[in-house]
Amino acid sequence: MVYDSATAVETDTIIRTENTSIYYGDFKAVSGVNLDIYRNKVTAFIGPSGCGKSTVLRCFNRTNDLIPGCRVEGRVTFHGEDLYSKDIDPVQVRRRIGMVFQKPNPFPKSVYDNIAYGARINRYPGNMDELVERSLRRASLWDDVKDKxxxxxxxxxxxxxQRLCIARAIAVEPEVVLMDEPCSALDPISTLKIEELMNDLKQLYTIIIVTHNMQQATRVADYTAFYNAQEAKGGKMGYLVEVLPTDELFNNPKEQSTKDYVTGRFG
Amino acid sequence: MSSFAGESQRFTKQMISKRNSPERIADQGFFWLTLVMAASVALLLIWIGLQIFTAAFPAISTYGLGFLTSTTWNPVSNVYGLLPQIYGTLVSALVALLIAVPLGVGVAVFLSEDFIPYTLRDAISMGIELIAAIPSVVLGLWGIFVFVPFMRPFYTFLNSTLGWIPLFAGSPRGFSLLTLSLVLSVMIMPIIISISRGTLNQLPPELRLGAMALGATRWETILRVLIPAGLSGIIGSVMLALGRAMGETMVAAMLVGNANRLSASLLDPGSTIASLIASQFAEAGRVQVQVLMYAGLVLMFMTLVINIVAEMIIKKFQNIE
Known part of the structure; x- marks a missing residue:
């Protein structure tokens, strides 16, 4: 990535964490993350289990709020605005930053109502049928379900x-879509479809994906962040090792631990 | 390699000989035992139904279906009609539901959310289950000596301000369909709360997460995702409660006033099928017993229909899930 000026870099950053630490009660689960997420790029989070990559992901749309005792220190900004400032409504945050979960979790409603649900609670003023079709097309599910x-x-x-859940998330017209291991419950062919989908979707949205699968990161991500964990009081504490353009992280990482991980020496 | 094959052969032989072992026989015996148990329950039901039908048959052939639409009840001249009781049974149960369903579902939602600490929630639901454990005759006594005097001023007020509505017209009485409905609603609320709460608690947490991640508030999540997802359980609880309310005898006999009257006003005394049978069987003559059996058959049929409708509704909603 070559930028013309410093301002270009500034406008391209959509989410930024500054020395962000996340606690569960007294236990520090993630320590001191400094990270920029770039607009219309796919950023992958990789690392061994317990390194806090999902925890960091969830703090971007304040889903961690639902876990009792969870607390975020440092700053997380979205368009320069502090997501954890007192006057921010987490509900509004989640409307701008959508999420897709590890296990597909469609509502026990019709395909149509699954998509329309988010739009309805946001009082979408436009034509619902068009929105449903557009969202399903973007999630490349339309041809599968248009008759049902x-x-x-x-x-x-x-x-x-899972594609229905992606369509449901983008029907709310978010700017960012968080994906927490979206393919780990899927077969290889479905996985491939979702990966192709991510390449299309990044034209319109910024995507952050947590994955256990390093090949997946190399296939879909423009940037990859490697997290690691160290033993700490009360369990494992995760931290960000480095974030680089994906090619560079896998072929020429700066840190030895990244190299060890991507070459399969641990994890 | 050959010794390995021999091993596996011996293993197979063991498996075959095991099929006639005492364990196997006990296993089959267990199947027959449970089959007999299940069959005896079904037979019991059929036997009771047949007995009641036989006992009621003379009344059925004498009074026919006109019994259901006639309003006279005169044991002296042997003229019988059940319409006031059918009306009282349905109306008191429906009014009880009208009160108990919103309250019950509301309490269930409150107890399945994390508004208050878990231990406190458990204490409250234990209290609710204790309400269900109150014997109905005790509730009836409480109704007669505490609830009816307590409600009287309220009934008078209701009658004087809303008396122009037929539902609250007439001269207000303490022992009335409304009193019965209110006490019934107390009795059936625990059923609605505990089953609805159980249903809501068992919904997968991913549903809530999914709705929240779309920017739904807590209320939008509850009203548009969680309650619809648990609707089959909630409707099931309501239907169970309805059946309980229609069949409730002691409270009805003690509080409804036992008047053979067909009145639109909830403030008038009335009677239900169950209260009619309970208050008349002791002094009933031969024909009257046959008629009461007929009335019992009608009540059984009504609750049967409720149960079938409940099953159909639950199935319909489960298909969506």
Missing amino acids: LQASGLSLSGGQQ
């Missing part, structure tokens, strides 16, 4: 359910 929009979302296959 009134069928239950749960009647779809696992891969289709």
